[in-house]
Amino acid sequence: MEKVLLKNTDNPDSADISEYRKAGGYRSLAKAVQMEPRDIVEEVKKSGIRGRGGAGFPTAMKWNFAMADPKFPKYLICNADEGEPGTFKDRPILEKNPHLLIEGMVISGYALGAEYGYIYLRGEYPAAKDILEAAIEQAYREKFLGDDILGKGIRFRLSVHQGAGAYICGEETALIESIEGRKGQPRTKPPFPVNVGAWSMPTIVNNVETLANIPYIVEIGGEAYSAIGSSDCPGPKLYCVSGFVEKPGVYELPMGTSLRDIIYKHAGGIKNNGKLKAVIPGGISTPVLPADGIDCAMDFVAMPKAGSMLGSGAVIVMDESVCMVRVTYRAMKFFEHESCGKCTPCREGTDWLRKILERIEHGKGREGDIELLSDVAGVMSGRTFCPLGDGAAGVVTGMIRHFRNEFEEHIRDKQCKFRN
Amino acid sequence: MFNDTVLKEIEGIKAKYPDRRSALLPSLYIAQREFGWLSQEAMTCVARSLNLPEAVVRGTASFYSMYKHRPAGRHVIQLCTNISCMILGAERLVDFLETRYGVPANGTSGDGRFSLVIMECIGACGTAPAMLVNTDFYDNLSEKRIEEILENYK
Numbered sequence: 100m101e102k103v104l105l106k107n108t109d110n111p112d113s114a115d116i117s118e119y120r121k122a123g124g125y126r127s128l129a130k131a132v133q134m135e136p137r138d139i140v141e142e143v144k145k146s147g148i149r150g151r152g153g154a155g156f157p158t159a160m161k162w163n164f165a166m167a168d169p170k171f172p173k174y175l176i177c178n179a180d181e182g183e184p185g186t187f188k189d190r191p192i193l194e195k196n197p198h199l200l201i202e203g204m205v206i207s208g209y210a211l212g213a214e215y216g217y218i219y220l221r222g223e224y225p226a227a228k229d230i231l232e233a234a235i236e237q238a239y240r241e242k243f244l245g246d247d248i249l250g251k252g253i254r255f256r257l258s259v260h261q262g263a264g265a266y267i268c269g270e271e272t273a274l275i276e277s278i279e280g281r282k283g284q285p286r287t288k289p290p291f292p293v294n295v296g297a298w299s300m301p302t303i304v305n306n307v308e309t310l311a312n313i314p315y316i317v318e319i320g321g322e323a324y325s326a327i328g329s330s331d332c333p334g335p336k337l338y339c340v341s342g343f344v345e346k347p348g349v350y351e352l353p354m355g356t357s358l359r360d361i362i363y364k365h366a367g368g369i370k371n372n373g374k375l376k377a378v379i380p381g382g383i384s385t386p387v388l389p390a391d392g393i394d395c396a397m398d399f400v401a402m403p404k405a406g407s408m409l410g411s412g413a414v415i416v417m418d419e420s421v422c423m424v425r426v427t428y429r430a431m432k433f434f435e436h437e438s439c440g441k442c443t444p445c446r447e448g449t450d451w452l453r454k455i456l457e458r459i460e461h462g463k464g465r466e467g468d469i470e471l472l473s474d475v476a477g478v479m480s481g482r483t484f485c486p487l488g489d490g491a492a493g494v495v496t497g498m499i500r501h502f503r504n505e506f507e508e509h510i511r512d513k514q515c516k517f518r519n
Numbered sequence: 520m521f522n523d524t525v526l527k528e529i530e531g532i533k534a535k536y537p538d539r540r541s542a543l544l545p546s547l548y549i550a551q552r553e554f555g556w557l558s559q560e561a562m563t564c565v566a567r568s569l570n571l572p573e574a575v576v577r578g579t580a581s582f583y584s585m586y587k588h589r590p591a592g593r594h595v596i597q598l599c600t601n602i603s604c605m606i607l608g609a610e611r612l613v614d615f616l617e618t619r620y621g622v623p624a625n626g627t628s629g630d631g632r633f634s635l636v637i638m639e640c641i642g643a644c645g646t647a648p649a650m651l652v653n654t655d656f657y658d659n660l661s662e663k664r665i666e667e668i669l670e671n672y673k
């Protein structure tokens with residue numbers, strides 16, 4: 100498959116506007132400004148693209164909601180918070196292909212009638228901030244941004260807003276709170292951001308990878324795009340593979356590539372000929388899969404049927420040397436730390452789960468602790484204000500489902516046999 | 520109070536948003552850069568330049584983990600220990616930093632040279648373990664590589 104999102108990224112100067120243009124960049128924008136905004140949205144609809152931020156929401160549907168709202172100005176926000184542990188797929192776009200994202204945002208802004216854009220960039224990517232800001236300056240200079248884009252009188256102003264280290268700010272309403280200068284705590288939905296978003300105006304929040312697909316959709320047309328990968332959620336997809344594989348990294352493959360192929364064909368198989376034990380397929384908020392559960396298509400439709408989720412496409416591969424209790428405990432430390440504290444099931448639940456997991460891992464687990472973990476997770480599930488708490492509960496439930504014996508061993512033997 | 524150059528910088532940031540409170544997070548970063556950490560004085564400066572109550576500034580800053588509420592060492596090491604880094608040895612590196620440089624997790628070494636912040640995923644999972652030293656990024660870490668790298672941060 101020809102590369103779309105990672106196109107030209109092996110060129111060391113790929114972030115420079117002249118290199119991007121040499122490789123055909125900003126031609127889709129030139130084409131888009133000749134089109135009616137409605138027709139661009141129609142192509143996006145035909146493409147069938149679903150948002151790459153984790154939830155897989157159909158992009159054109161979100162856009163249509165925002166466009167149907169008569170209020171102006173509208174804001175377009177690119178979600179570059181990329182905080183889901185295991186995820187490093189947006190980073191190559193931000194650092195090596197910033198103009199692809201900018202072009203995608205300008206086209207989207209024009210289609211949506213949004214004249215102001217922000218890139219909410221996680222604070223942990225200081226290099227990306229400098230690269231993006233330099234790229235934005237170049238784009239202003241060459242009239243791809245500003246008040247008279249390509250001499251067509253189209254306005255789109257873009258800037259970078261740097262986050263400050265809070266995972267929950269990746270959730271779109273928390274992100275909006277954060278951009279407004281508040282604590283990043285999720286808002287009640289409805290109203291949805293497409294109606295009442297940043298500064299109370301209609302706001303479209305899309306992931307980096309989603310927006311980076313837009314120039315290609317405009318280039319080849321929605322119908323041709325829809326033929327790539329899975330028919331019910333098509334397009335190129337970035338999978339990021341980490342852990343015990345020979346060739347960890349970000350792979351651009353057709354959506355729906357099988358998890359087995361991603362690990363064995365593309366990422367070179369298990370490191371040092373080790374034996375596969377488990378895979379977290381979509382970032383640590385997605386339920387773990389055992390070694391024999393990896394014959395599934397990595398897309399938004401097939402993964403739930405396989406017992407997990409596509410999430411951010413962050414594949415974490417674990418071999419036989421990894422302790423699953425320790426992984427669960429570390430994951431829960433993360434959720435406890437990142438819980439925003441707004442709702443009780445999550446704030447208290449993550450704290451409880453972490454404490455129980457900590458004692459099991461440290462050889463102090465008690466009879467009945469596994470049931471207690473399941474109970475607490477069960478109480479949290481479906482009762483939290485936002486998906487963070489739900490995800491935390493699902494991680495524990497998934498681990499116990501597939502690796503109950505390891506939890507039992509820890510409690511019975513009063514130690515972790517993986518510790519050296 | 521901030522000097523004129525900084526005040527101008529903050530004015531420039533305010534212009535990017537429809538209201539002044541939105542400039543709070545970026546302004547806190549600037550205050551941190553100017554003062555080294557978010558001291559009382561630093562937060563007062565932010566509150567005054569944005570015309571916001573100090574309680575709002577302090578309350579908001581406390582939510583975010585990248586703002587420093589204590590003076591830090593000369594160099595801040597931000598080491599990831601989340602799953603992908605953990606399974607490839609990041610916890611061993613935390614111990615190493617403590618024994619070799621006397622810098623405890625989420626603390627500062629006695630000589631004031633380093634602070635160590637334990638991070639949740641810095642997006643370098645494919646080349647784990649990884650860390651930032653100040654704003655410089657390093658990955659594929661081992662004890663030996665850390666020693667070589669930190670030679671450049673005196």
Ligand SMILES: Cc1cc2nc3c(=O)[nH]c(=O)nc-3n(C[C@H](O)[C@H](O)[C@H](O)COP(=O)(O)O)c2cc1C
Pocket residue numbers: 149150151152153154155156158178179180181182183266267268269270271272304305306307309310485486487
């Ligand atoms: C706890 C939590 C964290 C999230 N983190 C991110 C993130 O880092 N990046 C992202 O694009 N979406 C993240 N999301 C999803 C966003 O809320 C939102 O659905 C997404 O940005 C929409 O973009 P898309 O339609 O292009 O996928 C997160 C959601 C939750 C609940």
Ligand code: SF4
Pocket residue numbers: 267285437438439440441442443445446483484485486487488489
């Ligand atoms: S589920 Fe957790 S992160 Fe989400 S609102 Fe509740 S406390 Fe905050």
